[in-house]
Amino acid sequence: MRFLCFLCILIINFGDFSHGFFKVSRVREQPEQIHLSLGRNSTEMVVTWTTFDKIKGPTVEYGVKKFNQSIEGKSTKFVDGGSEKRSMYIHRAVMTNLQPGQTYVYRVGSESGWSPIFWFTAVKDGSDWSPRLAVYGDLGNDNARTLPRLQKDAQNGQFDAILHVGDFAYDLNSDNARIGDDFMRQIEPIAAYVPYQTSVGNHEQAYNFSNYVNRFSMVDSSTGQINNHFYSYNLGPAHIISFSTEFYFFLEYGRSQMYTQYDWLEKDLIEANKPENRAVRPWIITLGHRPMYCNTKDTDECRYRDNVIRKGIPVFHVLGLEDLFYKYGVDLEIWAHEHLYERLWPIYDEQVYNGSLSEPYTNPGAPVHVTTGSAGCREGIDPFVINPANWSAVRISDYGFSQITIHNKTHLTFEQLSAEKDHQVVDHFTIIKAKHGPYIKKTV
Structure with missing residues (x-):
C-alpha cells in the first residue's frame, strides 16, 4: 500500500515537472x-x-x-x-x-x-512625398531617456523610419548576449511598427561584430542583399547611405574591408549622381557612427585634424571620406558616438562654406554635419570644450533625439528634441538647396 502511494506521488510530481518542462520548451519557441x-x-x-x-x-x-x-x-x-x-x-x-x-x-x-x-504602413512609392525620420545614436538598456517618447511617436505613426546611428544596448554581447536580448525586447515597441534602420558603432565590435551582424537585417536596395555594415536605400526625394566607421579602427578583423567599403561607397555615389537619379532624389544623406569633427572635452579622434575618418590612413592619406563626400555632393552627414548634440556650419577641410551670412544653410558650399548621440546610455552626457572651433554652430549637452523632415527636393528640416525639457524642440534649422551636386572649391 505504501509502495502504491509512493508511486502515485512520483507520478503526480513527474506530471508537474513534465508540465513545467514542456511549458519552458514552448516559451523558448515563442517569437x-x-x-x-x-x-x-x-x-x-x-x-x-x-x-x-x-x-x-x-x-x-x-x-x-x-x-x-x-x-x-x-x-x-x-x-x-x-x-x-x-x-x-x-x-x-x-x-x-x-x-x-x-x-x-x-x-x-x-x-x-x-x-x-x-x-x-508600407513606405510610399516614388520621390514626391515627405519622409519624416527619427535619428539618434548611443541608446542603451540603462538610462534610455528617449525611449518612452520614441515608443509613443512610432506607434502613433509619426515616423516613416528610425535611423539608429550606432552603439546599441551597451553592449549587445554583454552577459553572454543577454543584454542584447533585453535591448531588442526594449525596442520592439518601436521597431515592430516602424522600419528600424541601423549603422554599426564601436560598442558592437565584440567577436567581429557578430551580434550586430546576426540580429539586424539591412537590405542594400541595389542588390537586394543584406549587409549590415554598409548599404543604401531610397526614401522619398533622398538617397540614404549607411556605412561603417569601425573598419578604420578594429584592424584585427582585417584591413581589406576598408578598401571594399570605400570602393562600394564611391560606386554608390557615382550611381546616385547620375543626372537621371539625382534629378529624382537630389538629397544624399550619409550615416556613420564616429564623426569627422567634434568639440568634445575628451581625446576622441574627431578632435584632431588628421583623424582617420576624414583624412584616411595616416601618412598615405588614402580612404579618407571627407574628400569623397565633398566630391560627390553629399548634402547632410549624420554622426553619433559623442554623447551630445552638435550642429556645424557647412564645412569642408575645417573651412566654413555658409550660403550667406544671413542664411548659412541656403545653398551652402559644403556638406552639413550633425552629431546626435544623446539618446541615453549608462555612460552619460559628454562635456564640450570651453572654446569651441569657429565651425561649430550649436552645442547642446542633454539627452534627446533628432527629427528630419525631407519636405521636397529643395527643403530639408532638422530638429533636436530635448528629453530633459519634455521633448521641446531645442534646435531647428532648414537646409535649402536650389541645386544639388558636387561642390565647387572656392576661396574663403
Missing part, C-alpha cells in the same frame, strides 16, 4: 524581439525575430485588416562568442506585394507559437 527593416523597394518590408529553440516553418502572416497573405522565412542559428556559447535562432521573412502607403497588420511565428499582432 520575440520582432523588428522591421526596409526591403528593396516600397513593395517589401523585412521582419526579423528570435526564438531560443529551433522551429519548423518560421512564417509571417500579414494583410490589410486581416491575415490573407503568408510568407515562410529563413532561419539562422547564431552562437554568441561569450563563455557560455549561448545560441539562438534568428528568423527573417520578407513581406512582398505591399501597396505603398497602405497600413498592414502582421504577426510572426510557427505552429509552436505566434507573436502579438503588430501593424505598419
Whole structure:
C-alpha cells in the first residue's frame, strides 16, 4: 500500500515537472524581439525575430485588416562568442506585394507559437512625398531617456523610419548576449511598427561584430542583399547611405574591408549622381557612427585634424571620406558616438562654406554635419570644450533625439528634441538647396 502511494506521488510530481518542462520548451519557441527593416523597394518590408529553440516553418502572416497573405522565412542559428556559447535562432521573412502607403497588420511565428499582432504602413512609392525620420545614436538598456517618447511617436505613426546611428544596448554581447536580448525586447515597441534602420558603432565590435551582424537585417536596395555594415536605400526625394566607421579602427578583423567599403561607397555615389537619379532624389544623406569633427572635452579622434575618418590612413592619406563626400555632393552627414548634440556650419577641410551670412544653410558650399548621440546610455552626457572651433554652430549637452523632415527636393528640416525639457524642440534649422551636386572649391 505504501509502495502504491509512493508511486502515485512520483507520478503526480513527474506530471508537474513534465508540465513545467514542456511549458519552458514552448516559451523558448515563442517569437520575440520582432523588428522591421526596409526591403528593396516600397513593395517589401523585412521582419526579423528570435526564438531560443529551433522551429519548423518560421512564417509571417500579414494583410490589410486581416491575415490573407503568408510568407515562410529563413532561419539562422547564431552562437554568441561569450563563455557560455549561448545560441539562438534568428528568423527573417520578407513581406512582398505591399501597396505603398497602405497600413498592414502582421504577426510572426510557427505552429509552436505566434507573436502579438503588430501593424505598419508600407513606405510610399516614388520621390514626391515627405519622409519624416527619427535619428539618434548611443541608446542603451540603462538610462534610455528617449525611449518612452520614441515608443509613443512610432506607434502613433509619426515616423516613416528610425535611423539608429550606432552603439546599441551597451553592449549587445554583454552577459553572454543577454543584454542584447533585453535591448531588442526594449525596442520592439518601436521597431515592430516602424522600419528600424541601423549603422554599426564601436560598442558592437565584440567577436567581429557578430551580434550586430546576426540580429539586424539591412537590405542594400541595389542588390537586394543584406549587409549590415554598409548599404543604401531610397526614401522619398533622398538617397540614404549607411556605412561603417569601425573598419578604420578594429584592424584585427582585417584591413581589406576598408578598401571594399570605400570602393562600394564611391560606386554608390557615382550611381546616385547620375543626372537621371539625382534629378529624382537630389538629397544624399550619409550615416556613420564616429564623426569627422567634434568639440568634445575628451581625446576622441574627431578632435584632431588628421583623424582617420576624414583624412584616411595616416601618412598615405588614402580612404579618407571627407574628400569623397565633398566630391560627390553629399548634402547632410549624420554622426553619433559623442554623447551630445552638435550642429556645424557647412564645412569642408575645417573651412566654413555658409550660403550667406544671413542664411548659412541656403545653398551652402559644403556638406552639413550633425552629431546626435544623446539618446541615453549608462555612460552619460559628454562635456564640450570651453572654446569651441569657429565651425561649430550649436552645442547642446542633454539627452534627446533628432527629427528630419525631407519636405521636397529643395527643403530639408532638422530638429533636436530635448528629453530633459519634455521633448521641446531645442534646435531647428532648414537646409535649402536650389541645386544639388558636387561642390565647387572656392576661396574663403
